[in-house]
Every structure is written in structure tokens, then in C-alpha cells.
Amino acid sequence: MNRRVSDPTAPFPNPLLAPLLAGVDSLKGVRPATARLLARVAGGARVIDLLFHLPESVVDRRYRPNLRTAETGRVCTLHVTVSRVVPPAPGGGRGRRPWRVLVSDGTGDAELVFFSPHLVRRLEAGQDICVSGTLERFGERLNMAHPDYLVPAARMGEIPLLDPVWPLTAGLFSSQVRSAVRAAFDIFPPLPEWQDATVLRQRRWPGFEDALRTLHRPCDLPELMEGDALVAASERARARLACDDLLAQQVAMAQARRLNRLRPGRAVAGDGSLRRVALSRFGHEPTTAQVRALAEIDADLAAPRQMTRLLQGDVGAGKTLVALQAMLGAVEAGHQAALMAPTEILARQHLATFTKLSPVPVAFLSGSVKGKARREALARIADGTARLVIGTHALFQESVVFQDLALAVIDEQHRFGVEQRAMLGEKGPQTDVLVMTATPIPRSLLLTQWGDMQVSRLDVKPAGRKPVRTSLHALSAMDDLLAGMERALARGARIFWVCPLVSESETTDIAAAEARHAALAAHFGAESVGLAHGQQDIALREQAIADFAAGRTRILVATTVIEVGVDIPDATVMIIEHAERFGLAQLHQLRGRVGRGRAESYCLLLHDSALGQTARRRLALLRETEDGFLIADEDFRLRGGGDVAGRRQSGLPDMRLASPLHVDMLLTLAAQDARRLVDTPPDQRPPALRAREPAVSLLLELFSRARAVRAIRAG
Template sequence: MNRRVSDTPPPPANSVLAPLLAGIESLQGVKPATAKLLARVAGGGRVIDLLFHLPESVVDRRYRPALRAVETGRVCTLLVTIMRVVPPAPGGGRGRRPWRVVVSDGTAEAELVFFSPHQVRRLEAGQDIAVSGTLERFGERLSMAHPDYLVLQARLAEIPLLDPVWPLTAGLFPSQVRSAIRAAFAVFPALPEWQDASVLAQRKWPGFEQALRTLHRPCDFPELMEGEALVGASERARARLACDDLLAQQVSMAQARRLNRLRPGRSIVSDGSLRAVALSRFGHEPTTAQTRTLAEIDADLAAPRQMTRLLQGDVGAGKTLVALLAMLGAVEAGHQAALMAPTEILARQHLATFEKLSPVPVAFLSGSVKGKARRAALASIADGTARMVIGTHALFQESVVFEDLALAVIDEQHRFGVEQRAMLGEKGHQTDVLVMTATPIPRSLLLTQWGDMLVSRLDVKPAGRKPVRTSLHALSAMDDLLAGLERALARGARIFWVCPLVSESETVDIAAAEARHHALAAHFGPDAVGLAHGQQDIALREQAIADFAAGRTRILVATTVIEVGVDIPDATVMVIEHAERFGLAQLHQLRGRVGRGQAESYCLLLHDSALGQTARRRLALLRETEDGFLIADEDFRLRGGGDLTGRRQSGLPDLRLASPLHVDMLLRLAAQDARRLVDTPPEKTPPALRARRQAVSLLLELFARAQAVRAIRAG
């Protein structure tokens, strides 16, 4: 979330970082309205946030040809004389007719074309000017439409030969960014070096300020004007800044890890009596992976420190059984345990499973539980009568008081905000936290690398789960697809049809679902097709899903509301429309809604006919594997992995300057350096490392890394 300029906290007056931590509006020549726009595009209102807003490319304006020998179609800078200014020809549509300025350098003539008279009114024949832009040839005529720069030749130095291009927002112009950046460097303080000197020398990385200057103001370095020198210098500068970003995060994670090791917990040891009853009702032996992960959880519960563990399990791996057995262990020891799910559908699915297997009663709490039932549930949770509790976001509301919450289980943890996850754990005293996800986290982003969360993986699926046959189909072949679905329905199939993700607007997505529902109902009959989406009344949506589960409807058109928490073993076909618009992990989750019974199951990925090479490769990977961890790795490289220490749940993992490639290349280096900085005992710390520790404290301030511990505790 972008911080408003007015929200920027004032920096400590005596801090060397004060000029960089000050608000952008403090820069000379930057007006308050411009500062707000800069803060919006930079993602923060501090001067350092502006400097972290790196250019996305550089326009090379060094090409200065004679017009007679110019290579058209590329950016060039010309030194020319104005021969004449030609106003628009008279007639209607004056605003659409261009002004033409005929120029010459003595070797040939060219035209400068303007559709706005603003710049032209200052021009007159005989002026010597410099222009920079893209020159095109139309027949025998050379033409440059709306030059990027036009100045008198005496001011040629104002045209940057290497011209950075920054991402902008509405109302913000490159000249304003350029001016603010220049003002920011004018107040840049001298900072100590926090990177290891041997790493800087080995990789030929520049200092922190020089790296920023290289990217924002390459013209400050004459040595970059020759040949391809800028390319290598820019790559080294970006790598150095990416390592700064990673080092700041890794140090904050190492500090969180160290503090968590010192945080006392309580030892929870179970006798297995309630678990034995649950397993007998389950009727199957746990998989080797379930047995292993439960042993890991039990060891954490028994240790005299708080547990924070992630349970990763691919679709259908059996996470719910492990969660139930872990919670029963807490109950056996005389405490309470709670499970929080992100939707009522998923919470009630867990409730149904727990009620079948649990030898102790299970309380339920959600937003739909009201009146007398709600008061009874709250009372039983508060007095400890309810030892097992399942619910939604309602569990962390202020009115919910636990008698002795010892274990909090959070399902589909990525669907909750950091604050929400933390609030549930804080309902108890020294509460152990187990978070679960069926969306595998990429190996390069496991929290064992980023913080203090241990990871258990359910990498073996229960026996009997059949693979889902996945295929790709162009939307242009819709008639053939519908004919194939008719044959499948004749064989007794039930079909999910997930509508395309049109935009970030749920309203737009629902409109697409309703249109597809109407079309399929017209084709297959209105009684055969149901509809489920997130804006429906929950009773209506659950009725639509129940009708589909019971076979009263044969096709269920839905948005991604069915991504988790829907378990219908008789559903055997999943159709995903415009699959290229979804993330790979989400497609994998949706595919997991079928293949839950004994019948052969299919997933049909519908895509645009004009599918790009990258999109085709993504969908082909899904066709070739059901390994959710492999899919998650690829998804991270393409989309980013989310924010593990803050509140952002998508995009790069709370990194300002490090790309996925930088993460792969530099994460290990930064993690090892962070451990050395944080974990080396004072008596074994050499002077150079002690100095770097002081410098790293400045690095943490620059990257706003002060609040990592609570976020890591929340999962």
C-alpha cells in the first residue's frame, strides 16, 4: 500500500539519514502536489522511496547523424536550423491538422510535426536548434513527430544523451521526476559501507550512492558514454542494490529468528487417546508423510518454546487429518485448539470432517451464526467447554475470548492478512501456531530461508487418488468443446466451469460468470446449469453447490469462489475459461477440485487462439505435471511470491529492488552474510564486522525493516 506524503514520519533530527528519510516535499523545487504524485508512483513518501523508484529503461540519444546519412526508425539527436514554420492548412478540423517545421543541417531537410501549437509558437526561421526523437521516412520526406526534446543549440547539454525512463502516473511528467531526482542527490549524505568489502571487490559492485546515480543519472559518468559500457555498469548497479534489499530483509529475518528462539512457550504433551479414536473412525492408515509431519509438530508442541510451523500439502495430500490430530493433541493435554478458515464454505467443510472423526464436540463460529446460537458458542469458548473450535474471521473478533487457547491452526494462510493471522494467535497465552496451505510456496521462498517458520511437507498423496488428465483447447473450438461435454454428460459426468478472470474487479468477473451461465443454460437446458459466485447470499451459493453435489444440476458455472473448500468426489470435469489469465498456482488449485473420486477426471484449459509463447509454456507446464511445488516455482518466476514480512500478498516478496532472478542468484549470499552479522557473538566480532553492524542499522532504516518479528510469528 502506498504511503501518503502526509503519513511520512519525520526522521530523527540527528540521524545521518535525515535527508533520505524526509518527505519528498522537502526537496528543493518540488511542489506539494508533485510530491504527492511522486509518492504515489514511488510507493512511499520518503526521499529514499523516490530514489528506489528505478528507471525501467534508458533511451540512448547519442546517435547524431547527418540527415543525408540518417538511419531512420531509431532515436537520434539532430543539430539543425529552422528553414520555415508551416501552419496548418486552412479548412475544417483545424485541431487535427499538424504544424510543420522544416529544418536542415546543410546535408538534407526534414520536417518536425506538431499537433499542438504550444511549442511551435516559440519557433521562427533562422533559429539553430537541437531536437531528439525518432526519425521516420515517408517516401522522400524525413519526419520527426513531436520531438522528445527541442532546445536552442546553446542549451544542447539539457538533452541527456543517456535518458532514463521512469514508470509514471497520471499527471506526472518525466521532467518532474528528473528534477526531483537531481534535488535528492543534492542532499545525499555520506554513508558507511554495509556490504562486505571482499564481495564488492569480487563482483566489481559500486557503492550505494554510485549505484543509484548510475541508474538515475548515467550522464554523471563520462566513462559510460562510450560503447556498451552503460549495460555492464547498470547490471552491476542493479545487482548491488538488489543485494542491499535482500540483505536488509535477511538481517531482519535473522533478528526475528534470534528473538523467537528466546521467546518462551509451554510444553504440550499428549497421550494419544483421543487421536486413536479419531484414527479408528478414519479407517485408514496415515501416509508416511502424514506420520512424519505429525511427529514434527508434536516435537514442536512438546518443546518449551512457541511453535510457528507451516504445513504445506498439495491438493488432496491430507492436511485436514494432520490438523485434526494436532489439535486433539492439545485437547488431550487439557487445552483448547482452534482452526480458522478464510470462507464459511471451507470452515463448514472442516466442521463436517471434524464431526465425523473427533471424539470431542466441536464448536463453530462464523458471521452467519447469530442470536442464541452465537451467544452459546461464545460462552462455551470462554468457559472452556468447547475444547475444539472451528470458524472464519469471526474467531479473532474482540467479543471472542478463549479460556485456554494453546494451538491456533490457520488454513489457507495466504487468504488472511498478517494482522488477522496474528490476532488469532494472540487470543491465547504463548499460543503455538500452525499455518496450512494447499498452494505450495516456491522452494526459493520457503520461510525457513526468510524467517523463523519451520516447514513440514506432505509430499505423498493418499492411495487411490488418480491423476487428472489436463489438455489445452483454443476458445475458437467452442462448438467441438460443447459437443465433447454433451458426450461426457451422457456418461454421467458433472462439470465445473470456471469463468475467466476479467480484471481485479469482482463485479466484472461476476458479470462474465452470469453471461456464461446464460449461454450454457440455453445450450444444455436451464435445469442442468447452476451458478455460484462470491456476491451471492451465502445460503443461495451453498444451495447451488449442494444442488451440484447431489446431481440436481450437472454443470456448475462459478468464479474462483470454488478454488478451495469444495469437495465433490463425483465432479470429474473442470473447464477453465481463459486459463492464460490465471496464475499457475491458482489453476493447479482449481484443477484439484476434480479427481477426488474413483472415476477418470479431466481438466480443460481454454485459451485465446493468439496465445503468446510465454503463456503457452505456462499452460504446457500445467499439462505436463501435477507437482504443485514445481508449478509454484515457475509461478514465482513469472508473477512474484508475495510479501512475507508485511501485508502485501502478491508480487515480489516485499522486495523493492530485487527481481526473481536476483533472488535466485543472491539470496544465499545475503542469507549467509545476515547470519554472520546477527549471530556472531560479541567476543568473536572483529572490528570490521562491528563497523558493518553499525552500517547495517542504517540499511534497515532505509528499507523500513523495523517490524518483522510480529509478521513472521503470524505466518
């Protein structure tokens, strides 16, 4: 393809798109305060974001009967005359008393009911008005409660025959959205067609602008006013826009794959000398899964292309040993390797393991490394003296400069953002990236399904590892739970209790960790219960965890700070409060904090009594399996795969215009078209394909896909 389509780093969008990429505050009649509300509800401040904020339904106001023939239970638009305005009756009583407006049209009478006097006070007897809303019958009288529209009869045309309903936010009204959308179409530029002409003809899809107009402004299209034409036209319009969204995504991914193939890496292959020393210090033979995973990683490292590989294995399956061996291979080849962990606790745990096994010194960098120690660590990393580096988020800071980073390992990758992972990978000239997790986040699972990330799986369970017995319990059974804890403590158990929040919140009824700690301390004794959360000083938090590990406390109340990096074999019970509020990946990781010793271990998932069907199915999956890939697959199915070419890690893959059904129906079509557009050799492209290339560049800009390579490379 030409540069405009194939180069996602092109700095400026096509000027033809300027009206659509401008701020919504540039639209005629849109005030700054309204623009802020529109940006909030639309998920972006551009005009195109507003147009991508599609109505969720359309109210049909074409039924305009008289009162004698009007059918009740449906939306009616009526032309009536005010007979009398009846204010609320004076006196007390519970609740607000309504205003009533008695109306007639010569064929019958009806009553309009208002709980706000705003519109009513402008009405008087004898006035001709038009109202639209749902007509009901109460006793012998027709009734319309708080009409959606009330205008003077002379302005009846202001009531739309087909009335889109947009999702709103506090302070924003449909009339404001309608006005802004109308202004957006007034400046809509003439865009070339990027979809395949044959597909458009076969599926009877409208053009891009007409598809948006069908959904936002159906009254602009007279052909939609007859019968049920709107239903079929809306389905075709939504399908066309969904395919636009998918095509933009698939072209971006195809570009990333092509540029990765064209962008040379470097072969990184060691002689095995350092690895052999590390294995001898380890003292055990690696499992067959570890041997297989390392061979796959070595093959990627030795190839003249950059690696992006996922290493998946449950807690204790041996990911750290594989990572160390891969990193030592890079060191043997004369390069540097770095491992980034999401917490200081986990980073220091890796440091202890690496220091014990590695035949070369290990540098450490985190936010807690200050002063002279930090300056020395930065200098050793910059001059290449430090060949192995372990750290936290501090590793991707601007002040950290590597001499020759060949391999970046990112542990518990779901705890980092896409941008953070990318920043570490960019610390070297042609850095290979290995990401590790016990449960792949849906976003990475999506990458593996679509072939942009290779997977190595450690599927051999550690010797002697017992399954964790998982059960579901309603929070209403707290007394029985406390009694069970007393029995477990009498047997010598140590218990984690995980809460989602740190302090009381006005917006949620989740018991905070501090409140739960106080309650358990009152029940079991303050000396028996510790507290660890993310807002504590790190030394205080680590002391609380150390006290629990040593048995000085028997219960540790914590937030998700213990999700990774906490290895206490004597802890045998994990209690997770309001488990339905956690993601499956988090629940799986938290459960992995127990079952690390020889004793039988238990995980209790506490949930709200009014648990929904989807939430119950998610928790039941944890009860039925400890397989991280099965859990991730269910997470992917329930939550979606995140944004492959962007930054969201869950939800549908940034499909603003495509429903799950559209993804199922149209993904293959979009993927095949994207491959034709990107991968067809220049001398084999038919004229129709070449003619679409400039339009596809516009498509990528409109859907914010023009800079996808960096995100995809980040894993």
C-alpha cells in the same frame, strides 16, 4: 549485535534518515498532485521510494552532428534554424494530419514532424533551436518525428547528454520525475557504509548514494561521459543496490531466526487418550505419510520453542485428520486449539468432520453466527470451555479472546493475507502455528527453501483415487466444447464451469459468470444450470451448490468460491474459462474439485487463442502433473517467491532493486554476510564488523525491513 541492529521492534528510525523517509511532497518544487503521481508510480510516498524507482534505460544524447554528417537511425541532438512552419493541409481524410517544420543548419536540411501543435505554434522562421530525437530518412529528406526535446538554442544545456528513462503513469512526465530526483539528491544525507569494505573493493562497487546517482543522474558524474563508461558503471551500481536489498532482507530473516531461538515456547504434549477415540471413530488406519507428519508436528509441539510448520498434501490426502490429531494433542495437554478456514463452506465442512470424530465439543464462529449464538460462542472461547474452535476470518477479530490458545491451524493458507495469519497466531501467549495447503504458495515455498518454515508432506495418494485427465482447449472451439458437454451429460456427468469474474467489466474481455450462466442456460435449459458466486447471499450460494450436489442441476457455473470446501464426488468434469488468467495454485485447487469419486474425471483448461509462451508452459504443467510441490516450484520460478519479510505473496521477494539474475548471483553473498552480522557472538566480532552495525540499522529502515519478525512468524 547492538540493540539498534538486533531489535526490529525499535519504535523510531534514526533521525539521519528523516529526509529520505519524509514524503515526496516535502521536496522542493513538487506539488501535491505531482507527489500523488510519483507515489503511485514509485510504489510509495517517501523520498527513498522515489529514489528506488530506478530508470529502466538511459538514452544517449551525446551524438551531436551537423545535418550533412548525421547518421540516420540513431538519436541525434541538433542545433538548427527554422526555415518554415507548415501547418496541416486543410481537408478531410483519415487520421490526423501533421505539422511540419523545415529546418537547416547550413550543411543540410531536415523536416521535423509534429502531430500536436503545442510546441509548433511557438516557432517562427529564423529562430535558432535545439532538438533531440531519432533521425530517419524518408526519400531524399532527413526527418525527425516529434522530437523528445525542443528548446531555444540558448538553452541547449537543458538537454541531458545521458537521459534516464523512468517508468511513468498517466499524467506524469519525465521532466517531473527528473526535477523531483534532483531535489531528492539536494537533501541526501551523508550515510555510513553498511556493505563489507572488502566486497566493495573487490567488486569496484560505488557507495550507496553514488550508485543511485549513477542511475538517476549520470550527468552529475563527469567520469561517465567518456565512451562506454556508463554501461559498466551502471552494471556495478545496480549490482551494489541489489546487494543492499538482499542484505536488508537476509539480516531481517537472520534476526527473526535468532529471536525465535531466543524466544521460549512451551512444551505441548498430550497423553493420546482423545486421539485414540478419534481414530476409532475414523475407522481406518492412518497412512504412513500421516503418521510421519504427525510425529514431526508432535516433536515441534513438545519442544520448548514455537512451531511454524507447513503441512502439504493434495486434496483427500488426509490433512484434516492430521490437523485434528494435532489439535487434540493440545487439548489433552490442557490448552485450546483453533482452526481457521477461508470460507464458511470449508469451515462448516471441517465442523462436520470434527463433530463426527472429536470426543470433545467443537465451537464454531463465523460472520453468519449472530446474536445469542455468537455471544455464547465468544464466552465459551474466552473462559476455556471451548477447547476446539473452528471458524473463518471471524476468529482473529478483536472481540475474540482465547483463554489459552496453544495451537493455531490455518487451512488453505494461500487464501489468507500474511497479516490475517499473524493475527490469529497472536491470540495466544506462545502459540504454535500449523499452516495447511494442497499447493504451497510461492511465498511459503520460499520460506521453506531458506529454512524458516519446516515442512511435513503427505505424499501418499488416497486409496482408489484416480488421476484427473487434464487437457487444453482454445476458446474459439466453443461449439465442439458444447457438443462434448452434451455427450458427457448424456452419460450422467455433472460439470463445473468456472469463470474469473462476476459481472461485465469494461477493462477485460473475460466472460463473466452471470453472462456464461445465461448462455449455458439458454443452450441446456435453465433448470439444468446453477450459479454460485461471491456476491450472492450465502444462503442462495449454498443452495445452488446443494442443488448441484443433489443432481437437481447438472452444470454449476461458479467463480473461485468453489476453490475449496466443495466435496461432490459425483462431479466429474471441471471446465475453467480463461485458465491463463488464474494462478497455478488456484488451477490445481479447482481441479481438485473433481476426481473425488470412482468415475473417470476430466479438467478442461480453456484459453485464449493468442496464448503467450509463458502462459502455455504454465498450463502445460497442469496437464503433465498433479504433484502440488512441482506445481508450486514452477509457480515460484515463474512468479517469484513473494515477500518473505512482508506482505506480498508472489512476485520477486519484494526485491525492488534486485533482478532475478542479481538474486541468483548475490543471494549467497548477502546471506553469509547477514549471518556474520547477526550470529557472531559479541566477544568474537572484529572491529570492522562492529563498526558496520549502526549502518546496517539504517539499511533496514531504508528497505522497510525493521519489523520483519511478525510477518515471518505468520508463515
